[in-house]
Amino acid sequence: MKRALIITYYWPPAGGPGVQRWLKFVKYFREFGVEPIVYAPENPNYPLIDENFSSEIPSDIKILKKPIKEPYRFAKLFSKKKTKQISSGIISKKEISVLEKLMLYIRGNFFIPDARVGWVKPSVKFLSEYISENPVDVVITTGPPHSLHLIGMQLHKELDVKWMADFRDPWTTIHYHSSLRLSKSSKRKHKALEASVLKSADIITVTSPTTKKEFGMITEKPIEVITNGYDITEKIDFEIDSVFSISHIGSLLSERNPEILWKVLAEICKENALFKNDLQLKFAGAVSDEVKQSLENFQLLENCKFLGYVSHSEALRLQHTSQVLILVEINRAETRAIIPGKLFEYLAAKRPIIALGPKESDIEGIIAETNSGKFFSYWDNDELKDALLQLYKDFKSGDLMVSSEGIEKYSRRELTKQMASLVLN
Numbered sequence: 001m002k003r004a005l006i007i008t009y010y011w012p013p014a015g016g017p018g019v020q021r022w023l024k025f026v027k028y029f030r031e032f033g034v035e036p037i038v039y040a041p042e043n044p045n046y047p048l049i050d051e052n053f054s055s056e057i058p059s060d061i062k063i064l065k066k067p068i069k070e071p072y073r074f075a076k077l078f079s080k081k082k083t084k085q086i087s088s089g090i091i092s093k094k095e096i097s098v099l100e101k102l103m104l105y106i107r108g109n110f111f112i113p114d115a116r117v118g119w120v121k122p123s124v125k126f127l128s129e130y131i132s133e134n135p136v137d138v139v140i141t142t143g144p145p146h147s148l149h150l151i152g153m154q155l156h157k158e159l160d161v162k163w164m165a166d167f168r169d170p171w172t173t174i175h176y177h178s179s180l181r182l183s184k185s186s187k188r189k190h191k192a193l194e195a196s197v198l199k200s201a202d203i204i205t206v207t208s209p210t211t212k213k214e215f216g217m218i219t220e221k222p223i224e225v226i227t228n229g230y231d232i233t234e235k236i237d238f239e240i241d242s243v244f245s246i247s248h249i250g251s252l253l254s255e256r257n258p259e260i261l262w263k264v265l266a267e268i269c270k271e272n273a274l275f276k277n278d279l280q281l282k283f284a285g286a287v288s289d290e291v292k293q294s295l296e297n298f299q300l301l302e303n304c305k306f307l308g309y310v311s312h313s314e315a316l317r318l319q320h321t322s323q324v325l326i327l328v329e330i331n332r333a334e335t336r337a338i339i340p341g342k343l344f345e346y347l348a349a350k351r352p353i354i355a356l357g358p359k360e361s362d363i364e365g366i367i368a369e370t371n372s373g374k375f376f377s378y379w380d381n382d383e384l385k386d387a388l389l390q391l392y393k394d395f396k397s398g399d400l401m402v403s404s405e406g407i408e409k410y411s412r413r414e415l416t417k418q419m420a421s422l423v424l425n
Helices: 017-032 051-056 071-075 080-087 098-110 117-133 147-159 184-200 209-216 259-271 273-278 289-297 312-321 333-337 342-349 362-370 381-397 412-424
Strands: 002-007 034-041 062-066 138-143 163-167 203-206 223-225 244-249 279-284 304-308 324-328 353-356 373-376
Touching (some): 002 017, 002 147, 017 034, 017 051, 034 412, 051 312, 117 147, 163 184, 209 223, 209 333, 259 289, 259 353, 273 279, 279 312, 324 342, 342 353, 353 362, 353 381
Parallel strands (some): 002 138, 163 203, 244 279, 244 324
16 A cells, blocks of 8 residues: 655645545545545644534544644734635725735735745655655645645655645636735746746646646646545435525635626516515625625625535535525636536535536536536626526426436545546556
8 A cells, every 4th residue: 555645734624625625535545555644734724614524534544743833823913804814815806905905915925825835844844754764655735825835846856755736726827816916026936936846746636627738838747637526425314495595605705706697686586576586595605795785786685595604514415405506706717727616516416506607617518518507607698597597497397406417427436546546656
């Protein structure tokens, strides 16, 4: 059995999608001949906590931890709310305060590639000593935060150990990168570090075809697409909602505000009183003030139910009970590579999906391939309206369902098999 040292920032009790990818790989690795050793921070600053994930950690695996010093802890002295938002990627472009501008400037220009860069040097020292006494076959780093790849790069250089760099999101082309108020010098440093990592790693894994294409223009190293997936291992007791529920699971931030959807729903409500009476919009996760204001502007607030952050198990139940599931990605070219992790859980829930995103989004291909719903760009008003009316018609007749196919390849166990094959080769 080959030994893999996995260097990750997000690890239980962290909540949200970032923790799930490698938690699930670790959970199933041994079935495919890989012994995982996990290295994570001892005192991290997680914006979301979900204690339920801790139960999925195999009880007898080795977990190494080292303290981390994070600037977000000190920034909280000035603004706890804004610090939490920025650390979780919530960057509003509307009415940005002087304090926010300062925090973003410091975050973007003084901490390159990110606010966890201070963990690199002590981690390299600690892990070099550990690997010298406990050899491993491969070191795996997963980002963001992309500073963790610098740990892998240094270990690879010093110890000549095989290194895999896993990118859950892009680096310099991620949608919020332009919001960090980077100087020209800082932009060059980000680009240089990105190129160094991509050219140094033995193998690179990414979560979308578009990211593979972008990285392929920088490096000749092998790049494999291993998407995120779903892992529903226990029976979910549920009853489908009796109302026409349209649910969004996960954060709905300011730039991810689908006004086209609110506009179309408002039009249908105005034209059909029965539809308005049956409609219920459910939101599980953080919803920005801008999104709530849009819902109010379109007179949809009375149809809304804001649930706040819910546990992963509750999120799964909501996905199964909803009549329709909404997937929203920011309408920008940079987000074509983003495939939200919840898409795969949506597939497993087998409820009709309405997805909105930029043209040529990787989301569109998966939805079409699995016959799990419909994808729309932000300009497809009439097509979106027709689709919602058809879904409502099916709901009223009791025939609202989806005939998805081929979703099994997105199970976490099957994806772990693919990842393990890269480790074993």
